[in-house]
Every structure is written in structure tokens, then in C-alpha cells.
Amino acid sequence: MTDLAPARISVGAYLATRLTQLGAPHLFGLPGDFNLSLLDEMLTVDGIEWVGTSNELNAAYAADGYARIRRGIGAVVTTFGVGELSAINGVAGSFAEDVPVVQITGMPSTSAQAAGALLHHTLADGSFDHFVRAYEQVTAASVVLKPATAPAEIDRILLTALNESKPVYIGVPADVAVASVPAANLREPLERFGSAARQLDRFAEAFREAVYSAASVGVLVGPRVHRRHLEPIIRSLADAPGVYIASQSGSKAVLDESHPASVGTYLGAHTQSDAARRAIDEAPLLVLAGTIMSDLLTGFFTHGFDPDRAVELALTWARVGETTFFGVQLEDSLRIVDEVLQDARLDALEPISLPAAASAMPGDRAMTRPADALDPPLSHAAFWRHLQGFLAPHTTVIAEAGTSFFGAIDLRLPDDCDLLGQPVWSSIGFTLPATLGVCIAAPEKRAVLLIGDGSAQLTVQELATILHRGHTPVIVLLNNSGYTIERAIQSPDAVYQDVTPWNWTALPAAFGAADRAVTVTARTEEEIEAALALAAATTDKLVLIEAVLPKLDSPRLLRLLGEGLSEANAPLTTVPAAG
Known part of the structure; x- marks a missing residue:
């Protein structure tokens, strides 16, 4: 004023x-x-x-x-x-x-x-x-x-x-x-409350003492760090000697995955790299920064560390051992951790060997094939390989709960990329309207939305708003004829797993914006390669790619987590005694 x-x-x-x-x-x-x-x-x-x-x-x-x-x-x-x-x-x-x-x-x-x-x-x-x-x-x-x-x-x-x-x-x-x-x-503008000074000092003293006998430090970064926009502190922390950084799936790429200190995404026993899993599970000192220890963020509770023995940094408190320091904001506790570890000068660590990209996943075929080979139908293995090659730096990837999100977790994102998903609430249909918010919030980055056909049917009306406001995301619609994540859990052939088939590429015209979009359907490897090349070259219009996939095919993580959900939902084999 x-x-x-x-x-x-x-x-x-x-x-x-x-x-x-x-x-x-x-x-x-x-x-x-x-x-x-x-x-x-x-x-x-x-x-x-x-x-x-x-x-x-x-x-x-x-x-x-x-x-x-x-x-x-x-x-x-x-x-x-x-x-x-x-x-x-x-x-x-x-x-x-x-x-x-x-x-x-x-x-x-x-x-x-x-x-x-x-x-x-x-x-x-x-x-x-x-x-x-x-x-x-x-x-x-x-x-x-x-x-x-x-x-x-x-x-x-x-x-x-x-x-x-x-x-x-x-x-x-x-x-x-x-x-x-x-x-x-x-x-006067409103400002977030600061930490209680005495509590922050006590936390700093306790953390210095914990670091004193540690040979190295593993830091598991959760989505709450992203919510407070504390990525710069994580980048500083990653440059400290003796520090490994892993992220939960809800904060994937909070640190550029090309950074030598990055060990990628941690999902307990389902972590893609054994070396990365050991870096967290066997860390002499583990710091949990803004983490959420829920089922889908821990690989169905297969994490190999004891959270009670870790240093924990929450949004409004911090804990070292059995002592909790209330009134300590995450930005302040994380800053203290960075300052202490920069001063500690722990021994430098050898870089951990990680899979370079989705194309390096075990069991996947090579990207190249003989010139006279038939163009095979599109599979998840092929789709994620080609998508890995398509993604560019400075991209916001939005991945729908289920097939899309768990496929995206195994990607190695280029520098300055974000992955936005909803692994805790997991409400299908969230990402298409969320893409509208992302495009308005960060127009300087291109958005790439990955969403299944079942999820899109819940909220697809907002595609009209995206088109008429002139936004130009790439939307990859994974058409696998229904609810693949539910098929992976139970009753894959049940009638309730199916969805009504739509003419997806006709939607921009139906929404009165045919001239603002390019649409294409890909059913084979050659077609998805061509479709993604078209998307890379078309930056002035929305690009809608319908990727047709087998209904029972799925990414690596979805198969593993489907098994975990199936076990979690299984009926009790014995009835507890009364009393």
C-alpha cells in the first residue's frame, strides 16, 4: 500500500x-x-x-x-x-x-x-x-x-x-x-513464522554431536522439502563431502539426478539401484528431511532403516535421537544441517553407479533394431525408453496416479526438471486439472502430462480450459483400455476394470479448439518415436499423443506395487479370538 x-x-x-x-x-x-x-x-x-x-x-x-x-x-x-x-x-x-x-x-x-x-x-x-x-x-x-x-x-x-x-x-x-x-x-505483507531461537540452538548442538562420529551421511528428501521450495539448500548440501542424497518418489529430482551426490529415488526394497538402497539403508547417519513414511513412498514399508534412529526434520519440528525440538521450521533445520555438514568435512565419497536411464532397465530391448525388422506393437518397456529420450531439461513432468506415476519414477529426469504427482492421496483424475495450474504457475517450462484413459475420463473437461487459454503442454494419454493399476491388484478381467472407449484425438475439435492442438495415435514403436519427435518440434500448440498399450502390460514398479497392494488387501486367514 x-x-x-x-x-x-x-x-x-x-x-x-x-x-x-x-x-x-x-x-x-x-x-x-x-x-x-x-x-x-x-x-x-x-x-x-x-x-x-x-x-x-x-x-x-x-x-x-x-x-x-x-x-x-x-x-x-x-x-x-x-x-x-x-x-x-x-x-x-x-x-x-x-x-x-x-x-x-x-x-x-x-x-x-x-x-x-x-x-x-x-x-x-x-x-x-x-x-x-x-x-x-x-x-x-x-x-x-x-x-x-x-x-x-x-x-x-x-x-x-x-x-x-x-x-x-x-x-x-x-x-x-x-x-x-x-x-x-x-x-505489511504476511510472512511465515520463524523458528524458536532457543530450540533451534539446541537442535544445532544435538546435530553437531550426532555428526561427530559419522563417517558419512545419507539424506532422504521427502515432498515437504518441495512444498517449502527448499531445493537450493539441498543443492548446497549435496556439495558437502561425505553426503549422499536420495529422494522419495513424491520429491523425485528435488536434486538434479546427474549430480554426483544423487543416488536417485528411494523406494525401499523396490529401489531401482541396489547401491542407492544401501546408501540410505546402511547410512552411518541418516537424515530424513521432509519425508512422509506412507505405503507408496516406502515401497510398502520395505524400507531397511529405522526411522526412530534417524535425524528427522519435519515442517515445524526436528528430532535427534529421542529428543524433539518443537517450533523449529524445516527451512531453518535444513539450513543448520547444511552448515554443520559443510563444516564437518567428512571424507569424500565414491560416486554410486546408477542406471543411466530407463533404456538401461534389465530385460528391456535395445533402442535399435535391424532395418528390415517388423515394427512391433507398443509395450511399456518400449514406451518408457522412448519417453526417456524425449524428455528435455527444464520440463515439468506431471504423472497421474497408477501406471503413469510408477513408470515415471524409473525415469532419470534431465536437469532442472520437476515430477509432480499425488502418491499419498492418489485420487485419479488429479493431474489433468493440475496441469492447468502448472502451466499458469510456470509458463517458462513446458509441461508434459502422462495420464491413463480411465483417469482422464474423470476430469477431461479441463482440457478445454487449457486449450482456450493458449497453453501448449504435451499430453501423453496411455490408452490401456481401463484401470491397469486395479487389474494389477486383483481381478484383472472383471467387468468393472473396463472403461468406455473414447475417440481421444477428436477431443480438441469437440472442445472447439482443433486449430490449437496437434493429435496423433501411436500403436507401435516407430509411431511413438515419430509422435514424440513431432511433440518436440511443435511448441506453439498443445500436442495430444494417444499411446495405445496392452491392457495387462505395466511398468516394473507397478507390477511390484500391485503385488504389495494385493497382499495388503488380502483377507485374514484366521479370525482373531474375541476378547
Whole structure:
């Protein structure tokens, strides 16, 4: 704010101003009669941009993808009841995956709520708090605004999202949206809380003592490091002598995989390289930085280390041995680890030999074949080899839960690439709307979306928004005639594993944007090679590649994890005794 800025401002404009200050000027969502006044006020703020989506679930997914890439938060705006309930699955995924999304709901007026009016979009019972209470289960904080306290409550809620890297909920009654409130707080931007100084000093002392007797250090980096955008500290840490860096699948390529200290992606017993697995499982001192020890991130709990014996750096606390230091932010604890290890000067380590790329996977055929050989049907082994050769530096790869994500994990990503997925929540359909958010958040990087036919059918409407906004990602649709990950778990031939066949390459034309896309179907190795070459050469249009694959074929990791899920879901062989 400047000296010429107004002394008072509407609640809607105050909220929008805070979002722009936090680096989130894009609002994803849909209009509805209860949020129209709110939207009118928010859109008066310079820099705010409306991104209308096809439905509220897609808006929540798009805001999630946006927040992961942007150095700020994401915002989704819905109407009361029907709109916010449509979005709640996406917000729950943001909670599970530590993504700071702000769910903003336009509500009926305070007088209508006080009178218990039987309005549309309600349960016709006179109660207006059902959905607020539902959101309390999937957000770190929630509030329904009142004019007298709106600025302070908005600031409190947004700070919670920043500090906890979790979604929050803001309900704005229609009359409150236009109410005038003091603008004084806007003179200072919101900033994430710092660490408690005494606790940070104690952690630093304890960590120095732990490092004193260590010959080397293994660092397992989890997705929460990515959420706090702490990649520069990881790069610095990787340059310290005696340090190996591995990532969980949710933070793959948090360090360039070409770096000598990188040992790739760690998935317990399913880790692609035995040497990389030993670097973590047998580390003299192991640091868990922003990790999540869930099933799909640990290879179904096949990790070979004891987390209780590791140094653990969480979002808001750190632990060394049996001592936990509360009030220590991840950015500060990770900085201390870097400083200590730079000073420790541990012995330099020999580089670990890793598979150079997916083309080096055991059992895969060579890329070249005799000139007179027949062009074989496309398989997963061939597809991932060709995709490995296609990927370029400075790419954002978005991989859908299931076949796409577990295939992408075994790739060796070029430098300055990101892999965005949802391995904790694993809600199919997430990635296509998330690609919209990614394209808006990082237009300087080309996005490559990998998604299956079953997943795409859930949220494909947002392809229209991507096309009409002029974004040019490469979308590779893996058409394997149904839910391959479910087939890998159980009952592969069951009727519920099938999906209705679509004419995928006709979609851009159906969405009124045939001139903004290039589409191609690949059924053989030669055809996928040609299709990817076309995608590399076509940067001014969206490229949609339909890759037709056998329905029972799958990548290495999907087969292994399918077996793990099958075992986890198996019925008990004995009935526990009562009592």
C-alpha cells in the first residue's frame, strides 16, 4: 500500500490483496449466486485474474498444482453447498499432500443464516454449518468471516496455510464480502513464522554431536522439502563431502539426478539401484528431511532403516535421537544441517553407479533394431525408453496416479526438471486439472502430462480450459483400455476394470479448439518415436499423443506395487479370538 491507498477496503478486496501479496493472483473456480458479490469485489484488485474451470473439483486440483509450483499458495473460489462439496475431495488431497490451498466459499447472507431460511443449496433444515464442519476435517483452520474481525481472521487463516503447508477454509457471507473494513494491515505483507531461537540452538548442538562420529551421511528428501521450495539448500548440501542424497518418489529430482551426490529415488526394497538402497539403508547417519513414511513412498514399508534412529526434520519440528525440538521450521533445520555438514568435512565419497536411464532397465530391448525388422506393437518397456529420450531439461513432468506415476519414477529426469504427482492421496483424475495450474504457475517450462484413459475420463473437461487459454503442454494419454493399476491388484478381467472407449484425438475439435492442438495415435514403436519427435518440434500448440498399450502390460514398479497392494488387501486367514 502507498500513502494514496484508501484507509478502508471491502472484505473481498482485502482478501484478494492478501492473495496477490502472497504470490497467488489467480483465482480458480466457478461463479454461483452466493459468491457473485465476493467475486465482484475481489476482481477490483489490480493483478487478480479469474481462471474459470469446468467444475469445482477441477478448480481445487488446478489450485493444488499451481500452489506446488508457484512460490506462494493457491486459491479456489466456490459457491455454498453444491460448489464447496464438489471441491472437497481436491482440498482433502491438498491436506494429505501438504499443499497450502485456500478454499474460499461465498455463503448466504448473515441475516438469512440467522433466520434459518430454507434456501437452495442447503439441506433445507435451517442449518448453515454442515459444510463448514465438513471442511474442518480436511483443513488446518477454518473461519466464517464477520465484518468486525475480518482483516485479522483473514491474516490468521492465511498464515496458518503458510506455516503448516496445509489448506484452509474461509467462508464469506454475501453481505460481509462487500462490508467496509480497515486496510491498515495491508501495509505489511504476511510472512511465515520463524523458528524458536532457543530450540533451534539446541537442535544445532544435538546435530553437531550426532555428526561427530559419522563417517558419512545419507539424506532422504521427502515432498515437504518441495512444498517449502527448499531445493537450493539441498543443492548446497549435496556439495558437502561425505553426503549422499536420495529422494522419495513424491520429491523425485528435488536434486538434479546427474549430480554426483544423487543416488536417485528411494523406494525401499523396490529401489531401482541396489547401491542407492544401501546408501540410505546402511547410512552411518541418516537424515530424513521432509519425508512422509506412507505405503507408496516406502515401497510398502520395505524400507531397511529405522526411522526412530534417524535425524528427522519435519515442517515445524526436528528430532535427534529421542529428543524433539518443537517450533523449529524445516527451512531453518535444513539450513543448520547444511552448515554443520559443510563444516564437518567428512571424507569424500565414491560416486554410486546408477542406471543411466530407463533404456538401461534389465530385460528391456535395445533402442535399435535391424532395418528390415517388423515394427512391433507398443509395450511399456518400449514406451518408457522412448519417453526417456524425449524428455528435455527444464520440463515439468506431471504423472497421474497408477501406471503413469510408477513408470515415471524409473525415469532419470534431465536437469532442472520437476515430477509432480499425488502418491499419498492418489485420487485419479488429479493431474489433468493440475496441469492447468502448472502451466499458469510456470509458463517458462513446458509441461508434459502422462495420464491413463480411465483417469482422464474423470476430469477431461479441463482440457478445454487449457486449450482456450493458449497453453501448449504435451499430453501423453496411455490408452490401456481401463484401470491397469486395479487389474494389477486383483481381478484383472472383471467387468468393472473396463472403461468406455473414447475417440481421444477428436477431443480438441469437440472442445472447439482443433486449430490449437496437434493429435496423433501411436500403436507401435516407430509411431511413438515419430509422435514424440513431432511433440518436440511443435511448441506453439498443445500436442495430444494417444499411446495405445496392452491392457495387462505395466511398468516394473507397478507390477511390484500391485503385488504389495494385493497382499495388503488380502483377507485374514484366521479370525482373531474375541476378547
